Amino acid sequence: MPGLIAGYHELKAYISLTGSDTTKASTMPSAGAKLEESYTNKLMEENIELCENNKDSPGVMIPAKLAFKLYDTYGLEETVIQELARVEGFQIDVNGFRHLLNVARAQTKESFRSDAENEQVQEIFNQLVKLGLDFTENTEKYSYVKENDKYVFPSMECEVKAIIVNGKVVPKIGQDTHCSVILDRSNFYHKAGGQASDTGQLVTNDGTQFHVTDVTNSGGYLLHHGYVTKGNGVCIGDTATVEVNGDHRLGKMRNHTATHLLNAALHKTLTVTCQKSSRVTESNLVFEFSIYGETLNIQNIVQLEEMVQKCVQAAIPVKQYTVSSNQFFSLENVTLVPGEVYPEEEIRVIEVEADGLLTSREACCGTHVLNTGDIRDFCVVGLKTAGSGVLSLKAVTGDYATSARQHGHHMAQEVVALHAEVEGFIGSKMSAHQAEQLNVKLQELKQKLVSGTQNLPYTVRSEELLKIENISKRLKENARGSLRDALETEMQTLLATNQSSFLVHFLQCSSTTDTVPLQKATRMCPHIPVLLLAHSEGLIKARCCVPEALVSRNFSAQLWMQSVLQVLRAQGAAPRGQNPCLVFYMKGKKLPP
Numbered sequence: 001m002p003g004l005i006a007g008y009h010e011l012k013a014y015i016s017l018t019g020s021d022t023t024k025a026s027t028m029p030s031a032g033a034k035l036e037e038s039y040t041n042k043l044m045e046e047n048i049e050l051c052e053n054n055k056d057s058p059g060v061m062i063p064a065k066l067a068f069k070l071y072d073t074y075g076l077e078e079t080v081i082q083e084l085a086r087v088e089g090f091q092i093d094v095n096g097f098r099h100l101l102n103v104a105r106a107q108t109k110e111s112f113r114s115d116a117e118n119e120q121v122q123e124i125f126n127q128l129v130k131l132g133l134d135f136t137e138n139t140e141k142y143s144y145v146k147e148n149d150k151y152v153f154p155s156m157e158c159e160v161k162a163i164i165v166n167g168k169v170v171p172k173i174g175q176d177t178h179c180s181v182i183l184d185r186s187n188f189y190h191k192a193g194g195q196a197s198d199t200g201q202l203v204t205n206d207g208t209q210f211h212v213t214d215v216t217n218s219g220g221y222l223l224h225h226g227y228v229t230k231g232n233g234v235c236i237g238d239t240a241t242v243e244v245n246g247d248h249r250l251g252k253m254r255n256h257t258a259t260h261l262l263n264a265a266l267h268k269t270l271t272v273t274c275q276k277s278s279r280v281t282e283s284n285l286v287f288e289f290s291i292y293g294e295t296l297n298i299q300n301i302v303q304l305e306e307m308v309q310k311c312v313q314a315a316i317p318v319k320q321y322t323v324s325s326n327q328f329f330s331l332e333n334v335t336l337v338p339g340e341v342y343p344e345e346e347i348r349v350i351e352v353e354a355d356g357l358l359t360s361r362e363a364c365c366g367t368h369v370l371n372t373g374d375i376r377d378f379c380v381v382g383l384k385t386a387g388s389g390v391l392s393l394k395a396v397t398g399d400y401a402t403s404a405r406q407h408g409h410h411m412a413q414e415v416v417a418l419h420a421e422v423e424g425f426i427g428s429k430m431s432a433h434q435a436e437q438l439n440v441k442l443q444e445l446k447q448k449l450v451s452g453t454q455n456l457p458y459t460v461r462s463e464e465l466l467k468i469e470n471i472s473k474r475l476k477e478n479a480r481g482s483l484r485d486a487l488e489t490e491m492q493t494l495l496a497t498n499q500s501s502f503l504v505h506f507l508q509c510s511s512t513t514d515t516v517p518l519q520k521a522t523r524m525c526p527h528i529p530v531l532l533l534a535h536s537e538g539l540i541k542a543r544c545c546v547p548e549a550l551v552s553r554n555f556s557a558q559l560w561m562q563s564v565l566q567v568l569r570a571q572g573a574a575p576r577g578q579n580p581c582l583v584f585y586m587k588g589k590k591l592p593p
Contacts (some may be wrong), residue, residue, distance in 0.1 A: 009061070009067070010066070010074070010097075011070065011072065011085065012083055012088070012551070013065070013264055014062070014066055015088055015090065019438065022385035023119055024073045024444065025171070025453050028549055030358070031101070031526055032552070034168065037182060039139060040199075044296060044361075045202075051202075051460065054289065057062045060080045061091055061092070061093055062081075062085050062090050062091065062092040062093065063093055063096070064092070064093040064095075064096025064099065064100055064140065065100065067081050067092045067093065068097055068100040068101065071097070071101070074272075074292065075266065076272070076337060077336065078094075078097070078329075081097075082094075084262055086593075089287045092545060093153045094329075095139075097287045098329070098342070101310075101336075101340065101341075101342075104284075106360030116556040120167050120408060121218050121219075122216055123167055124164055124167060124180075124211065124221075124223070125218050125221065127162075127164075127168075127169050128162060128169075128182065128218070128227045128412060131161075131162060131180075133161050133162060133182065133221070133241055133481040134184070135219075135220030135221060136182065136184065136185060136186055136220065136221055136222040137184065137185035138185070138186055138188075138190070138222060139186045140185065140186070140187035141186075141188065141189045141198075141367065142320070142367065144249075144367075144544075146370055146371075146374075149251075150398070151246060151253075151374075152189070152246075153187070153244045153246045153248050154250055154501050155187075155241050155242060155243045155244075156185065156186075156241070156242050157185050157235065157238070157239060157240070157242075158184055158185050158186060158201075158240055158241075159182060159183065159184045159238070159239055159240075159408055160181055160182075160204075160234060160235065160236055160237060160238045160239075160240060160244055161182050161183060161184050161236065162181075162182040162236060163179055163180070163181055163182075163234065163235075163236060164179060164180040164181075164182070164223065165178075165179045165180075167176060168452050171235060171236055172231040172233050172234065172235040172236065173233055173234055174228060174232070174523075175227070175229070175230075175352065176202055176227055176228065177227060177228065178209060178225070178226070178227050179225075179226075179227065180223040180224060180225050181202065181223075181224045181234065182221050182222065182223060182224070182227070183202075183222065183224065183240070183242070186215075186224065186242055186245060187242055187244060188200065188212065188215045188217055188222065188242065189226060189249070189252075189366070189367055190215040190222050191214070191216055191217075192216065192217065192219045192365055192366070193364060193365045193366045194259075194277060194278040194279050194366075195252055195278055195280040195281070195366040196252060196280060196281045197214050197215040197216065197249050198212070198215060198244050198245065198249055198252075199212055199214070199244075199245045199499070200212050200241065200242070200244040200245040200248075201215060201226075201243050201245075202224065202234070202241070202242055202243075203240060203241045203243065204231070204234060204240045205229060205238070205239050205240070206232065206238065207230070207231050208228060208231025208232055208233060208238075209228065209229050209230040209231060209322050210224075210226055210227070210228050210229070210234055210240070211226075211227060211228075211229045212224045212225070212226040213226045214226075218441045228529055229336075230415065235256075247282070248282040249282075249367065250280050250281055250282075250369075251281070251283060251397075251398065251400075252281065252366075252448060253367050253368050253374075254369055254374065254376070254397040254398050255280045255282070255284065255285040255395075255396075255397055256280045256281075256285070256364075256366045256367065256368055256563075257318055257350070257368040257369045257372065257525060258285060258308060258375050258378055258395065258397050259278050259280060259285045259287055260335075260350060260352065260360045260362055260364070260368075261307075261308045261311050261352065261358070261360055261372070261375075261378075262285075262304065262361070262393070263275060263278075263335060263360065264286055264288065264335065264352075264358040264359060264360035265303075265304045265308055265358055265374040266289060266305040267335065267358075268307065268358050269300055269303050269304060269307070270294055270296070270300070271290055271292070271293065271294060271432075272291070272292040272293065272294075273289050273290065273291055273292075274289060274290045274292070275287070275289050275335075276288040276289055276386075276390055277287070278540050280366070283400055284381070284394055284395065284396045284400065284455075285394070285395050285396075285542065286392060286393070287393045287394075287395070287505065288386050288390055288391065288392045289391060289393070289394075290389050290390050290391075291391065291525065292391070296383065296548050298392060298459060298462055301380050301383065301458055301459055301563065302415040304380065305378065305379065305380055305459075307357060307358060308378045309377075309378055310354070310357055311354045311357060311358065311372045312372050312373060312374070312375045312376065312377065312378055314354060314357075314371060314372065314373075315373030316352055316353070316354055316372045316373075317370070317371055318350065318368050318369055318371060318372060318373065319349075319350070319351040319352070319353075320348065320349070320350055320351075320368065321348075321351070322346050322347060322348050322349070322351055323331060323349055324344065324347065325343050325344045325345065327347075328342065328347045328349065328363060328393070331349070331361060332361075333361050334358045334361050334362070334363075335360070335361060335362045335377075336363075336364075336522050336532035340363070342363060344490065347363050348363065348364060348365055349361060349363055349364070350362055350363075350364045350366075350368050350482065352372060354372075367543055375396060375397050375398065376398045376399075376401070376402075377398060377399075377401035377402050377405075378395060378396075378397050378401055379395060379396055379401035379404045379455075379457050380393060380394070380395045380403060380457065380458045380459070381394050381395060381396055381398075381404050381455045381456060381457060381458055381461075382395075382452070382458060383458055385562035396442075396455055400455065403455065404456055404457055404488075407455065407456050408456045408457040408461070409460075411456060411460065411461075411464055412447070412450065412460060412463075412464055414445060415445065415464045415467050415468060415471075417516040418438075418441055418442065418445060418478075419467065419471050421438065421441075422438055422442075422471055422475050423474075424479045425438065426474070426475075434481065435475060435478070435479035439472070439479075440473055442468055442472050442475065445468060446465065446468050448466055449461055449465050449468070449555070450465065459514075462556070465547070483509055483517075484517060484520070486509035486519055487507065487509050487517060487520065488524075490507060490509050491521050491524045491525075492524075495524065496561055497526060501528060502528055502529040502530070502531075503525055503528055503529070503530045503531070503532075504531045504532075505533075506528075506532075506533045506534070507521065507532060507534040507535075508535065509534075515528060516535075518532055518534060518541060518542075518585070519542035519543065522543055522544075522583075523544040526545075526547065527547060527551060528547070529544075529545070529547065529555075529557075529560070530544070530545050531543075531544045531560060531561070531564070533586075535563070535589070536591065539588030539590055540568065540586075540588065540589045540590075540591055541585070541586060541587075541588050541589075541590060542561065542572075542583045542584070542585060542587075543584075544557045544559065544560050544561045544564075544583070544584045545557055545582065545583050546580060546581065546582060547582075551582065555582055556580070556581035556582075556583060556584075557574075557580065557581055557582055557584040558572075558580040558584045560584070561584045561586060564586055565586060567576075568586070568589050568591075570586050570589040571586070571587045572584055572585060572586045572587060573587065574583065
């Protein structure tokens with residue numbers, strides 16, 4: 001837990017500069033003792049500035065800037081910062097700290113838009129304000145129920161208030177014209193909080209159908225992006241029925257609730273984690289986070305899956321309620337997102353309490369299932385590095401998770417079958433051709449596992465790749481032994497029938513999986529000049545040896561090899577430390593097909 005220790009060191013460095021170190025017994029024994037002089041010097045200049053800026057503040061107050069640094073740099077939750085400060089007899093500037101969080105979040109959101117995008121969004125907003133339009137009423141997005149074990153997303157009537165084409169308000173649009181429609185009210189979820197927007201359709205009274213591909217929020221106006229697929233067109237003033245794509249919405253709800261459970265499970269499994277971002281679509285979820293002082297291994301992934309799966313199987317109600325800012329920050333076990341903006345009122349909280357397992361309590365504007373059992377299944381399908389110290393975990397739920405497990409089972413069976421095939425050939429003295437065929441099968445199976453084109457459980461993918469690695473090693477070891485036996489037999493036969501005072505030969509015992517031991521072959525004929533070529537690991541290689549007694553100004557291993565190098569347009573050299581007149585080899589050359 002270096003993040004916790006380093007953050008505590010920074011806090012202690014500040015306290016020591018204020019002259020208010022209480023020297024109380026710490027809940028982190030020896031942490032203060034480990035505060036090295038070099039580390040204090042590194043922080044001295046910054047903390048002196050903080051002290052100067054806060055010299056008129058109460059002596060027991062930790063400034064907001066330092067608290068924010070502990071949160072943002074070291075990944076410490078607000079409750080942890082407060083506890084560390086309390087141990088030292090201090091308090092933190094809570095209001096200032098939360099203000100800095102809101103500012104950071106607002107800046108982060110703004111940075112994702114280009115100047116052109118910001119300008120266009122502002123222009124659209126100004127046009128709608130000039131028209132005197134009220135903001136889109138959007139509370140109905142949370143009005144869904146579950147009837148007869150099926151989620152129902154009621155349709156609702158609305159009025160078309162504006163139509164935007166290429167950034168300008170127009171009175172009507174016809175078929176196939178991509179545009180944005182603004183309604184007086186809508187139950188579509190717009191893109192926010194990492195969750196993708198709803199899709200669906202608008203159906204006007206005359207039967208015209210408008211396909212909604214995406215929904216965004218422009219300062220309170222919801223822009224329903226899409227195009228007319230059937231009918232005469234859409235006009236301002238039309239009455240329409242809004243229909244959300246229920247399957248897509250439910251997929252996002254499953255994945256969003258699973259994201260919360262995953263975040264809580266990470267906090268339970270690892271010492272210090274910090275959420276960086278999340279992305280939720282109908283087909284999967286991606287959760288990016290930092291870990292301080294630990295690594296995430298395959299056992300951790302198994303633990304995370306088991307914890308989330310137990311929550312799913314326990315069928316726990318998902319509570320959804322709104323609170324004020326003061327009420328929210330007084331709740332226990334609240335998970336905060338670094339830099340997130342939290343309003344003063346109407347903070348929507350999503351809560352899952354699994355007794356003895358985990359507690360998930362987060363502010364969230366997204367849509368969620370009403371019960372964890374509705375997630376149905378959960379499976380981690382990917383893990384990768386997403387930047388310095390940041391990991392990206394991908395997971396699926398519902399039918400996607402069930403399908404991933406089925407694919408994983410089939411893949412594991414393929415590995416078992418191939419392993420049996422390899423062992424069978426090994427037991428019956430495998431030929432070089434058979435070894436090459438099996439190696440091709442192994443590489444094809446490995447490619448299927450690593451390509452990521454098919455969702456597979458991350459644990460299965462990792463385990464089966466390791467098995468393939470071991471099978472490949474076993475195959476190479478056996479092929480190497482067979483190759484050496486074949487080489488020895490071929491050379492003995494060749495020498496027994498050779499009537500010349502020299503030997504030039506292209507070895508028949510080639511291999512695409514291992515190196516043909518040319519050195520061993522040339523050593524079998526030490527008394528005559530020998531030039532051997534072989535097809536090895538997809539390359540043409542050659543080695544030439546000349547007995548010292550036969551070397552002259554006009555004949556040596558290097559001179560002899562030159563004719564081969566010229567024909568194949570290859571390069572050659574003597575083995576390190578050896579006389580090029582006695583031994584010379586051709587570097588591997590890939591020949592055109």
